[in-house]
Amino acid sequence: MLRKVKQLFSTPVTANEPQKVDLGRVTADGTRCVQCGICGYNCPVGIPVRDYARQGLPVTDASCITCGQCINVCPRGTLRWEKAALLAAPTAETNERLTPGGQHLISYG
Amino acid sequence: MTQLHYLIIGNGAAGVTAAETIRAHDLNGRITIVTAEPYPMYSRPGLAYVILQEIPPEQIMARQPQWYAQQRIELVYGRATSLNVQQQSVALENGRILHYDRLLIATGARAVPPPYAGADLDGVVYLDTLDGTKHLLKKARRAKRAVVIGGGITAMELAEGLAHQGVDTHYFLRRDRLWSQVFNETEAALVADKMRHHGITIHLHTEAAEILGDRRGRVRGVRLQNGDEFRCDLVGVAIGVRPQLELVEATPIQTDRAILVDETLRSSAPNVFAAGDCAQVYDRWSAKYMVDILWPSAIAEGRTAALNMVGKETLYRKGTPFNACLLFGLHITVIGQINPRPDEVDNVAVVQKRPLSRGASEVWFTFPRTYQSAWSGSGPNTLRLVIGDNHIVGALIIGEQSLADTLRDLIEREVNATPLLPYLQADPQTLRQKILALGQRQEGI
Numbered sequence: 001m002l003r004k005v006k007q008l009f010s011t012p013v014t015a016n017e018p019q020k021v022d023l024g025r026v027t028a029d030g031t032r033c034v035q036c037g038i039c040g041y042n043c044p045v046g047i048p049v050r051d052y053a054r055q056g057l058p059v060t061d062a063s064c065i066t067c068g069q070c071i072n073v074c075p076r077g078t079l080r081w082e083k084a085a086l087l088a089a090p091t092a093e094t095n096e097r098l099t100p101g102g103q104h105l106i107s108y109g
Numbered sequence: 110m111t112q113l114h115y116l117i118i119g120n121g122a123a124g125v126t127a128a129e130t131i132r133a134h135d136l137n138g139r140i141t142i143v144t145a146e147p148y149p150m151y152s153r154p155g156l157a158y159v160i161l162q163e164i165p166p167e168q169i170m171a172r173q174p175q176w177y178a179q180q181r182i183e184l185v186y187g188r189a190t191s192l193n194v195q196q197q198s199v200a201l202e203n204g205r206i207l208h209y210d211r212l213l214i215a216t217g218a219r220a221v222p223p224p225y226a227g228a229d230l231d232g233v234v235y236l237d238t239l240d241g242t243k244h245l246l247k248k249a250r251r252a253k254r255a256v257v258i259g260g261g262i263t264a265m266e267l268a269e270g271l272a273h274q275g276v277d278t279h280y281f282l283r284r285d286r287l288w289s290q291v292f293n294e295t296e297a298a299l300v301a302d303k304m305r306h307h308g309i310t311i312h313l314h315t316e317a318a319e320i321l322g323d324r325r326g327r328v329r330g331v332r333l334q335n336g337d338e339f340r341c342d343l344v345g346v347a348i349g350v351r352p353q354l355e356l357v358e359a360t361p362i363q364t365d366r367a368i369l370v371d372e373t374l375r376s377s378a379p380n381v382f383a384a385g386d387c388a389q390v391y392d393r394w395s396a397k398y399m400v401d402i403l404w405p406s407a408i409a410e411g412r413t414a415a416l417n418m419v420g421k422e423t424l425y426r427k428g429t430p431f432n433a434c435l436l437f438g439l440h441i442t443v444i445g446q447i448n449p450r451p452d453e454v455d456n457v458a459v460v461q462k463r464p465l466s467r468g469a470s471e472v473w474f475t476f477p478r479t480y481q482s483a484w485s486g487s488g489p490n491t492l493r494l495v496i497g498d499n500h501i502v503g504a505l506i507i508g509e510q511s512l513a514d515t516l517r518d519l520i521e522r523e524v525n526a527t528p529l530l531p532y533l534q535a536d537p538q539t540l541r542q543k544i545l546a547l548g549q550r551q552e553g554i
Contacts, residue, residue, distance in 0.1 A: 029514070032433055034404050035122075035171035036155030041164050050171065075158065075435035077442075077510055 026070060027082035030056025039070035039079060053078050113138045115418060116199060116207055118189045118356060119215030120144035121153060122404055123385030123411035125172060127213050130415035132180050138419070140181065141207060143199070145188040148239055149174055153217075154404055154468075156242045157263075160270030166243060189216075192356050194378040199356075211380050211418040214357065214368060215411065218350035218386035218402060218467075223258065227320025232328030233344045236267045245345070249274040252343040256281055256331050258317055259347035261288055261466030265304070265436050267345040272308050276343060280304070281315045281331075290469070291447050296507055299489050303437035320344050349466050350402055352387040365389055367400050372424040374414035382418060384410035392427045401470045405431055429521045430470030433513070439489065442513045445503035445520040446495055492540075494533070500526045512541060515548035 030053065039049035047061045049070045059070075071079040115131050117124045120142050128140050148170065155169035177184045187201040198208045220237040222228040232252070234245040249255070254277040257268040264280070265287065272278040282289075286297035287304070301311055319332040330340040352367040363369045363377040367389035374382045374390065385407035389398040401407075409428060416423040433442045465471070490508030494501055494516075500523045504516040519526065524547065532543045 031405050031408075031431070034154035035152040036158050036164065037152065037168045037171065038155075038158055038164055041168045054171070073163070075163075075440075076433045077440065077513065 024081055024083045025058050025060070025066065026052075026064065026068070026079055027058040028053040028056050028078050029080070030054055030078075032076045032078040034076055036075070038073050038075065042069045042073045044069065049079070058082055113210040114208065115140045115211045115213070116209035117142045117213045117215060118199065119213075119217055119385065119387075120146065120148075120150050120184070121215060121217050121385060122150075122407040123217070123388075123414070124213065124215035125150045126408045126411035127215065127384060127415040127418070128182050129180065130412050131419055132182065134416070134419040134421065139183075141183045141185055142177075143185045143187060143189050143201065143207070146238060146240070147186060149177065149184065151239055153238075156236050156239065157266035157270065159242055160236065160246060160249075160267075161273050166239060169239070189356055192360050192362075192381075194360050194362065194381060197380060209380070212382065213411075213414055213418065214376070214381065214383040214387060215385045215407075215414075216353040216356060216387045217407075218352045220263075220346065221349045221351050223317070223320065223344075223346050223348065225317065225319050227322055227328070227344075228346075230320055230322040230328045230344075231326050232342055233320060233346060235346055236263055236270070237350075245270075246274070248343055249276050252276045252341075254341040255279065255343035255345055256317070256339065256341045257345040257347070259345075259349070259466070260284070260290065261347065261349075262432070262434055262436070262468040263466060264345070264347035265300075266434075267347050268304065268309050269307060269437055271343070271345055278309045279339070279341065280309050280311050281317060282311065282313050283316045285313055287311075290466075291443060291505070293493065296491055296493070296505065299491060299507060300436060300439060300441075303439055303489070307437050317344075347466065350386065352389075352400070354387065365398060369398055372426075373417040373422065374410060374425060375417065382414040384414040390425060390427065394427070399427065399471045400465060401427070401430065402465045402467050403430060403432060403470055404468075406470070429517065431517060432468050432470075433510075434468065439507055440510050442504075442506045442510060444505070444513070444517050445501070446497075447493075447503040447505050448495070492537070496526065496530070496533075499530075500524055501529075512544055515545055518548060519544070 033053045035050055035054050037050045039053055040047060043049055044067060045063045045065060047059060047064055049059060052059045115138055117128055124142055128142055131138060131140055150172040151169045152171045158164050159166050159169060187203055189199050190202050191200045198206050200206050220235040232248060234248055235241045249271055255271045257264055257278060257280045268278050268280045286292060286294060287300050304311060316334045317331045318334045320328055321330045321332055323329040328342055328344055330338050331344060332338055354364055357364060357368055361378065362381060367387050368376055368383035370376050370383050370388050371391050374384050376383050386402050388410060389400045390410060392399045410425060413423050413425040429445050431444050493505040495503035501520050504520065506513055529543055529547055532540050
């Protein structure tokens, strides 16, 4: 719990929120998912990300703040950004800005 | 329409995927899953992240009890002990008899105990089941020094987890490098370096001969093959897994190293199917029956078995073996056919007689015709491509993973890689661009 509260105020979440529009949404490659649940455990708003990930579905939960925590913590590279309709594609530059040293984003993009 | 009873023994990736698939195609059927463990489905690969304290044990529950209720799947806690293929029934340990119209055996595999004295001592631990992992965590709290035995991903995860728990961890390797069935020298050295940074001591050419116990039956050390004694109070074992075949032992169902099934996942007995780690599936491309101890294979086999169980004839096509893992902060992806040194013929013959480690596929141990290696620029990044006649048959990527999806696609679809061949020795960025370009060209078609 403490961990989640801390995450809520850690830089990625608060720094990223205003840029929500740039990001599109989080989507999943279901074949990579081993259903470990690290994604949902690290979600600051408590979305059961695993239920989307294991089925290879985009996270369409309205409460998603597109902070990208789930993408960063997934040990299997299951999650990535997806360009949503009418929104700009994330670039290496935006990824880097959002998560400094954001290797994972670029890696699996 | 008569209601069919689908009985599934095993509550892991294959069994639960099968149940879910059956329900999607047969709304009226009765579905029962029998599990010998006291939990709803949990993620076995996730156990590694529990000992790293990335997640608490309860977080690896991949389905909640309500999910079973919503899907109208009855989850029965108990051990299935015998199978009668004539009467189409399974008996549980508590005496209950379950009759089936279609049976799926998805009992998985379990860690193999060490083949020498001391395996039953208090302090021998496995990263295998949730209960085993909880026990491991409890023991690690008081342990001072641990020895880890085994050459694959699970052994390395076990070492990483024990070191993370604050235990002085010593990793014993029989051979001259890490994961010698898959890594070449360069890759092994890179991962070994990370491992040492995590505080783990690696002992090459070191093999245990016996686990020693004290008067109270607790581990007090390990005797090595050279006769030396090495003091420790914990021994982590991950030397391979063995399919759980007890249920079919007294039946006419054909087995080899696991339950032999055809491309529809049918065993030799009518209405009996098998999927996942306990199944040895016919592969038409190699004309062999193959065992995969891989999560994605278990899911795919469970799905195909389910379709055939509901009467939708579907052939299982073994996909390209794929394993992505995170070890010591390094992302590692192994795709397709990987063999560290094409000259290790004898070694491979030996490997195939031994239990497969979790996360392994038999295809990883077959032989490519040619072999190339390349490095990418900065950081601990490597890329190794294994080239067949004119297409890529395998790839191993450590570190930066931007090529992983493209390479999997090129390997899976056996894309002609001739345009790539002149660039195999090129600088990493050029090679990287050529691989991405080849991938994009395929997408356009």
